[in-house]
Structure formats: C-alpha cells, structure tokens
Amino acid sequence: xxxxxxxxxxxxxxxxxxxxxxxxxxxxxxxxxxxxxxxxxxxxxxxxxxxxxxxxxxxxxxxxxxxxxxxxxxxxxxxxxxxxxxxxxxxxxxxxxxxxxxxxxxxxxxxxxxxxxxxxxxxxxxxxxxxxxxxxxxxxxxxxxxxxxxxxxxxxxxxxxxxxxxxxxxxxxxxxxxxxxxxxxxxxxxxxxxxxxxxxxxxxxxxxxxxxxxxxxxxxxxxxxxxxxxxxxxxxxxxxxxxxxxxxxxxxxxxxxxxxxxxxxxxxxxxxxxxxxxxxxxx
Numbered sequence: 001x002x003x004x005x006x007x008x009x010x011x012x013x014x015x016x017x018x019x020x021x022x023x024x025x026x027x028x029x030x031x032x033x034x035x036x037x038x039x040x041x042x043x044x045x046x047x048x049x050x051x052x053x054x055x056x057x058x059x060x061x062x063x064x065x066x067x068x069x070x071x072x073x074x075x076x077x078x079x080x081x082x083x084x085x086x087x088x089x090x091x092x093x094x095x096x097x098x099x100x101x102x103x104x105x106x107x108x109x110x111x112x113x114x115x116x117x118x119x120x121x122x123x124x125x126x127x128x129x130x131x132x133x134x135x136x137x138x139x140x141x142x143x144x145x146x147x148x149x150x151x152x153x154x155x156x157x158x159x160x161x162x163x164x165x166x167x168x169x170x171x172x173x174x175x176x177x178x179x180x181x182x183x184x185x186x187x188x189x190x191x192x193x194x195x196x197x198x199x200x201x202x203x204x205x206x207x208x209x210x211x212x213x214x215x216x217x218x219x220x221x222x223x224x225x226x227x228x229x230x231x232x233x234x235x236x237x238x239x240x241x242x243x244x245x246x247x248x249x250x251x252x253x254x255x256x257x258x259x260x261x262x263x264x265x266x267x268x269x270x271x272x273x274x275x276x277x278x279x280x281x282x283x
Contacts, residue, residue, distance in 0.1 A: 009101035009245050010108070012049035014080050016247065017231070018061060019047040025065040036064050055081040075228040082108070087155060094148040098242040102223075103152065105234055105245075106159050109166040111226035115208075115217065115262050118179055120190055121170045123157055124197045124205075129190035130154065132182035160200065166226075169204045171262050177207065177279045184283045191280040198273055206266035207275045215265050216258035224255055
C-alpha cells in the first residue's frame with residue numbers, strides 16, 4: 001500500500017492495534033517479518049500508520065499472530081477497510097488534524113459518554129452558543145476561520161440523526177450550565193436547546209450539581225468513545241493545544257472508573273431536566 005503523508009488518528013489506531021497484536025504474540029519485528037513473508041520495514045511502517053493496510057492483510061497478520069479474538073479481528077479489519085472520504089475531509093486545509101480526528105471518531109462511534117466541565121457538549125451546542133464560544137478564542141481567530149469552525153461544529157451534530165446513531169450520555173457540570181457565553185438570550189437559547197436534545201431516544205443528559213462536591217478528572221472535559229469491541233474504545237481529552245487521544249488499556253479502564261463515579265454523583269435524567277429549566281429561568 002502507498003504511504004500516507006498525514007495519517008489520521010483512526011489510521012494510526014489500526015497500526016497500533018497490529019503492534020499490540022504482534023507484541024502479545026511475543027514476536028520481534030524480525031520474527032514477525034519472517035513469519036509473514038514480508039520485511040520488518042513494511043511492518044514498522046504499517047504499525048506507525050505511515051502505510052495503509054487492507055482488511056485482508058489485517059486478517060492474515062492476525063492469523064499469523066494466532067489472535068484468538070475473532071470479533072476484535074473483524075472489527076479491526078473493518079476499520080482498515082474504511083477508506084471513504086468522510087465529510088470532515090472538506091475541512092482538511094482549514095482546521096487542525098485533532099479537530100477532524102474527533103469528528104471521525106464520533107462518526108464511527110457505537111456510543112459516547114462525556115463529562116463536560118465548562119462548556120456545553122459540542123454535539124448539543126446550538127449555532128448562537130457555538131459562535132460565541134469561538135469568538136472568545138485567544139488569540140482572536142480570523143472571521144473566515146471562525147466560520148469554518150462553526151460550520152464543522154454544526155455538521156458534527158448530524159451523527160445524532162443518522163440511522164443507528166450512537167447512544168450518548170452527557171454528564172454536564174453545573175458550572176457549564178451557568179457559564180454565560182454571549183448575552184442572556186444566547187445562554188437561555190442554549191439551555192432550551194439542551195432540553196430539547198435531551199428528549200432524544202439516544203441522548204441522556206445528567207447534571208452534576210455544585211452540591212455533589214469534588215469528583216475525578218475535574219480539570220478538563222473528557223469523551224469516552226465506544227468502538228464496536230472494547231479493545232477499540234478511545235478516550236479524548238481537551239488540552240491547551242487541542243484534543244488528545246488515549247487508547248491503552250490502563251487509561252481506558254481508569255477513565256471508565258472515573259466516569260462511573262461522576263455518573264453516581266449526577267442527578268437522574270428527570271431531575272436534570274428540572275435543574276436545567278431552573279437555571280434557564282434564572283438567566
């Protein structure tokens with residue numbers, strides 16, 4: 001397969017999973033190359049995401065590595081075969097790769113669970129709120145870039161309307177509800193939009209009130225994206241330089257435990273809607 005100049009996070013994930021598979025089999029690069037009748041450079045480039053790989057090759061390498069998990073292998077092969085041009089590629093020259101990787105991750109998600117501290121969930125933001133958030137960026141963004149970011153943010157919401165949409169649970173801290181971006185009209189409109197979105201069959205909104213006290217991972221918003229099999233789950237966290245993606249077993253387990261704790265502290269969906277209505281009336 002030809003090398004890719006700028007592999008996406010999802011493409012790199014296929015290679016990383018093949019590396020894990022090889023290492024679980026106890027094989028060094030040279031040993032794997034001899035077993036698979038290829039060269040170690042090809043394996044190394046594939047594992048780093050620089051070379052693409054077909055679903056057929058994923059299955060062949062998995063067989064060579066004696067991977068016993070058929071569901072995992074098939075899910076990884078399907079991921080390797082997904083080479084269609086996603087809608088986010090239209091923004092490739094305008095936005096950062098991390099921003100596009102998040103959209104691609106959401107597009108392929110089976111489920112999403114997120115903890116939001118200071119902002120409304122990107123998938124549940126209305127146009128006025130999102131526009132105001134981007135206007136607060138430092139350094140100030142050029143108008144053309146703000147328009148592209150807004151267009152991309154609104155397009156991401158389409159994943160909730162597709163056939164078989166991901167099941168989403170958003171754990172939103174009271175601080176995010178009360179943080180005012182723009183004027184009171186923008187804030188109230190966003191809260192009303194949040195209430196409408198919470199009525200979707202595939203969306204659950206739960207509020208974490210100030211009264212709940214402290215909880216794990218309070219420093220940043222976090223998304224846990226469920227793949228078709230648990231091995232292909234991904235955590236996305238916000239950083240000062242953009243989204244970061246984690247997929248090793250230990251951080252995945254730790255973030256699941258942290259989110260379980262946050263969910264325990266949150267109000268149930270009915271009480272959460274009542275809470276949001278109360279905040280909207282106070283704006």
